[in-house]
Amino acid sequence: MSTIARDPLGTGRVPVAPGLSMFDPMFVGIDEFGEHVMLDVVYHNLLIAGEPGGGKSGLVNLAAGTSALADNTRLVLFDAKWVELGAYIDVADEFIGDEIDKAISVLRRLLTVAHNRYRWILSQRRRKVRREDLLSTIVTIIDELAMFTTVLGTPEQQKEFEQLLRGLVSLGRACGMPVIAATQRTSWDIIPASLRDLFGYRCAFHCTTNGSSDVILGDGHADMGYDASKINPDNPGEALLRAGKRAPYLIKAAYLSDEQIYNIADYAAWMRRPSGITTPAPPITTAWEMAA
Numbered sequence: 001m002s003t004i005a006r007d008p009l010g011t012g013r014v015p016v017a018p019g020l021s022m023f024d025p026m027f028v029g030i031d032e033f034g035e036h037v038m039l040d041v042v043y044h045n046l047l048i049a050g051e052p053g054g055g056k057s058g059l060v061n062l063a064a065g066t067s068a069l070a071d072n073t074r075l076v077l078f079d080a081k082w083v084e085l086g087a088y089i090d091v092a093d094e095f096i097g098d099e100i101d102k103a104i105s106v107l108r109r110l111l112t113v114a115h116n117r118y119r120w121i122l123s124q125r126r127r128k129v130r131r132e133d134l135l136s137t138i139v140t141i142i143d144e145l146a147m148f149t150t151v152l153g154t155p156e157q158q159k160e161f162e163q164l165l166r167g168l169v170s171l172g173r174a175c176g177m178p179v180i181a182a183t184q185r186t187s188w189d190i191i192p193a194s195l196r197d198l199f200g201y202r203c204a205f206h207c208t209t210n211g212s213s214d215v216i217l218g219d220g221h222a223d224m225g226y227d228a229s230k231i232n233p234d235n236p237g238e239a240l241l242r243a244g245k246r247a248p249y250l251i252k253a254a255y256l257s258d259e260q261i262y263n264i265a266d267y268a269a270w271m272r273r274p275s276g277i278t279t280p281a282p283p284i285t286t287a288w289e290m291a292a
């Protein structure tokens with residue numbers, strides 16, 4: 001249930017969402033039976049791939065919108081096109097456009113944070129973060145992965161980006177730093193199996209061949225009948241979702257229009273504004289704060 005709070009700027013009344021957390025399941029669409037499909041994104045990385053026009057950016061924006069609205073959640077957005085995730089530029093901790101140097105330096109920083117968090121988790125005698133830890137969730141979203149691994153910068157920089165990303169995808173999951181990556185290039189050079197297999201959730205939109213469907217879902221899946229090249233290209237948003245141990249199943253991803261995306265981003269920016277009643281954070285001193 002949402003409540004209504006008075007808009008302090010006096011421009012009307014603003015609905016205040018209940019405290020959405022990234023530890024809550026994320027709604028991504030419906031399955032063939034009309035049931036809601038929810039993903040536990042905080043503990044899983046999500047790979048989104050398929051041919052242009054298949055509906056990937058709908059799912060990417062759904063993830064960005066949910067993260068933007070979620071409490072205690074920080075966004076790190078990579079978007080070489082600027083406009084796919086540009087709506088969230090004001091709510092993101094970092095927004096990386098077509099800038100490979102910045103992309104590499106931000107990934108390095110994220111890896112440092114992940115290492116710090118693991119040391120803190122170790123001190124708590126555990127193996128992963130929990131909601132009660134109150135550590136912020138840092139969601140990294142990359143829209144068009146191939147731009148950073150094959151187009152921008154030198155081959156050395158692309159390789160470094162890929163290595164750092166592999167590190168973040170390996171480490172982030174259990175320390176509250178999930179990665180959501182999207183690409184329209186469904187080939188082995190963009191999504192090598194060693195990287196793909198680190199994504200616990202994989203969503204394949206329409207592909208041109210059964211081989212490219214297997215690149216996303218896993219070797220041999222097309223032969224078993226899970227083949228995203230069979231998805232009707234005239235039905236954007238339809239995808240095969242492989243989530244955890246369950247066999248891939250058909251979903252229809254929810255879709256947000258540009259107007260809805262900007263409304264969500266504006267609302268998130270409003271929710272995240274400095275309220276003026278909180279005191280500024282003191283300097284970082286404790287191990288817990290370093291890990292955050």
Ligand SMILES: Nc1ncnc2c1ncn2[C@@H]1O[C@H](COP(=O)(O)OP(=O)(O)OP(=O)(O)O)[C@@H](O)[C@H]1O
Nearest residue numbers: 051052053054055056057058184236237253254255
């Ligand atoms: N879930 C959906 N339900 C209904 N229509 C959709 C859905 N997803 C996408 N569409 C329609 O398909 C069009 C293309 O979708 P979208 O831009 O998300 O594809 P894409 O795979 O991200 O393409 P690209 O790789 O070129 O960015 C949208 O403009 C929209 O009209």
